[in-house]
Amino acid sequence: MSDAVKVGFVPFSAPVRGLMVVFCDEALKFGAATDKALGKAAETVKRAAAANQFKGKSGAILDILAPEGIKVERLIVVGTGKASALKEKDFLKFGGVAAGKLNAAADTVTVIAELPEGAMKAEQAAAIASGIRLRAYKFDRYKTKKKDGENEQVRADVSIAVDDVAASRKAFAPDASIVEGVVIARDLVNEPPNVLYPEEFARRASQLRKIGVDVEVLDVKAMTKLGMGALLGVAQGSARPGRVVIMRWNGGKKSEQPVAFVGKGVCFDTGGISIKPAGSMEDMKGDMGGAACVVGLMHALAGRKAKVNAVGAIGLVENMPDGNAQRPGDIVKSMSGQTIEIINTDAEGRLVLADVLWYVAKKFKPKFMVDLATLTGAIMVALGTEHAGLFSNNDELADRLIKVGQETGERVWRMPLGSEYDKLIDSQFADMKNTGGRHGGSITAAQFLQRFVDGTPWAHLDIAGTAMGAPKTDINQSWGSGYGVRLLERLVADYYEAKK
Numbered sequence: 001m002s003d004a005v006k007v008g009f010v011p012f013s014a015p016v017r018g019l020m021v022v023f024c025d026e027a028l029k030f031g032a033a034t035d036k037a038l039g040k041a042a043e044t045v046k047r048a049a050a051a052n053q054f055k056g057k058s059g060a061i062l063d064i065l066a067p068e069g070i071k072v073e074r075l076i077v078v079g080t081g082k083a084s085a086l087k088e089k090d091f092l093k094f095g096g097v098a099a100g101k102l103n104a105a106a107d108t109v110t111v112i113a114e115l116p117e118g119a120m121k122a123e124q125a126a127a128i129a130s131g132i133r134l135r136a137y138k139f140d141r142y143k144t145k146k147k148d149g150e151n152e153q154v155r156a157d158v159s160i161a162v163d164d165v166a167a168s169r170k171a172f173a174p175d176a177s178i179v180e181g182v183v184i185a186r187d188l189v190n191e192p193p194n195v196l197y198p199e200e201f202a203r204r205a206s207q208l209r210k211i212g213v214d215v216e217v218l219d220v221k222a223m224t225k226l227g228m229g230a231l232l233g234v235a236q237g238s239a240r241p242g243r244v245v246i247m248r249w250n251g252g253k254k255s256e257q258p259v260a261f262v263g264k265g266v267c268f269d270t271g272g273i274s275i276k277p278a279g280s281m282e283d284m285k286g287d288m289g290g291a292a293c294v295v296g297l298m299h300a301l302a303g304r305k306a307k308v309n310a311v312g313a314i315g316l317v318e319n320m321p322d323g324n325a326q327r328p329g330d331i332v333k334s335m336s337g338q339t340i341e342i343i344n345t346d347a348e349g350r351l352v353l354a355d356v357l358w359y360v361a362k363k364f365k366p367k368f369m370v371d372l373a374t375l376t377g378a379i380m381v382a383l384g385t386e387h388a389g390l391f392s393n394n395d396e397l398a399d400r401l402i403k404v405g406q407e408t409g410e411r412v413w414r415m416p417l418g419s420e421y422d423k424l425i426d427s428q429f430a431d432m433k434n435t436g437g438r439h440g441g442s443i444t445a446a447q448f449l450q451r452f453v454d455g456t457p458w459a460h461l462d463i464a465g466t467a468m469g470a471p472k473t474d475i476n477q478s479w480g481s482g483y484g485v486r487l488l489e490r491l492v493a494d495y496y497e498a499k500k
């Protein structure tokens with residue numbers, strides 16, 4: 001993890017060393033503390049800005065080596081754009097772009113957390129710190145040789161100079177748990193499938209016990225007893241047995257109904273007997289991005305001691321071709337009692353989720369369930385990689401997800417559900433079939449899931465385009481993005497948590 005980058009807070013009066021990061025607006029104006037720290041170097045900045053046509057646009061960078069007039073090795077000026085309309089995600093971005101300029105050699109960094117009109121608020125300085133940590137993440141544990149300059153983990157000791165050190169530390173404490181949650185999710189998605197298989201995934205999720213999460217692991221015997229025939233049908237083709245992991249964080253009142261999050265955890269998806277083509281099949285190690293998000297989210301909630309009762313449930317399997325693998329034409333019985341005709345064994349995620357959603361709905365009677373799944377390639381055809389697909393039977397929940405998506409930058413776009421689509425998965429031999437044909441593939445997948453939520457307010461996020469391989473951003477350079485952790489943490493914080 002980015003433990004190599006340490007972030008702390010110091011007062012404005014602390015001495016500036018090494019690499020200095022400062023912020024200016026489109027008028028190239030600095031705040032008073034920054035002006036003081038720059039001293040005679042202000043003139044150097046002006047000349048460099050003119051020479052580089054730097055106009056202080058949001059996220060733009062002016063990078064000055066050994067600036068004249070000040071004793072720092074490097075000066076990085078980050079543009080804030082119009083300082084009046086800044087949101088939290090802008091401060092994340094500013095931290096991210098600044099961290100993007102760090103290299104292995106820049107080991108001491110001072111960030112002056114000040115806008116032209118005055119000191120950044122504690123929450124804003126905390127967001128800078130989060131942005132730095134998220135950007136610095138690198139997954140390189142399997143690289144044994146580092147070529148010159150390439151693949152070096154950035155090492156830095158970052159001091160963020162602020163007006164109120166205590167307030168900034170307090171603001172960052174919960175955010176640090178959220179960053180760790182994102183890092184956990186990214187690590188899980190990036191891990192190779194020979195290392196991360198259902199039992200190992202369950203073991204890692206079980207580590208949440210250390211921070212007060214109740215963790216229960218259901219093995220094949222327990223799942224058989226519960227009648228989870230849909231999930232087990234997928235799992236039976238692998239030499240590695242499936243698992244369901246139930247994580248509970250009880251931070252709310254005892255009597256309070258929990259909120260629930262369900263994740264698809266297909267640790268590797270070959271497609272099964274309906275095997276996928278070879279091209280890019282290696283990416284299917286990321287078919288557990290939903291489950292990874294749920295683990296990261298539970299870490300974030302427990303880490304910051306959220307005042308909420310939350311359930312996280314993940315279905316972990318490998319979808320493999322094998323003498324014992326399920327066949328197209330098989331009919332399986334789900335825990336709900338509903339029967340499913342398997343048309344395509346590559347439509348396995350919904351089979352896993354069907355039993356986990358039903359189990360959670362029945363056992364915990366949650367206020368709502370949000371499931372996350374790298375479910376369909378069709379969602380990328382519809383939305384690209386900028387939005388996750390949102391499907392919901394509840395307008396209030398959907399609207400809240402859209403809102404927190406805009407705030408966090410983890411955006412969702414609502415897609416339709418309807419009885420016309422639902423008909424497409426009726427089967428001539430069973431209660432339903434597991435695919436609805438080529439058209440509207442993401443929608444028929446969601447219709448399938450809806451048959452297993454038992455009327456619970458529910459939202460489904462199809463994260464096939466956002467959880468892995470999405471374009472790199474200012475705060476994410478990793479293949480596994482950790483998408484959804486910040487989104488759902490904010491959903492809980494803004495709408496479902498007892499106010500302090």
Ligand code: MN
Nearest residue numbers: 269346347348
């Ligand atoms: Mn599949």
Ligand code: ZN
Nearest residue numbers: 266269287349
């Ligand atoms: Zn899959």
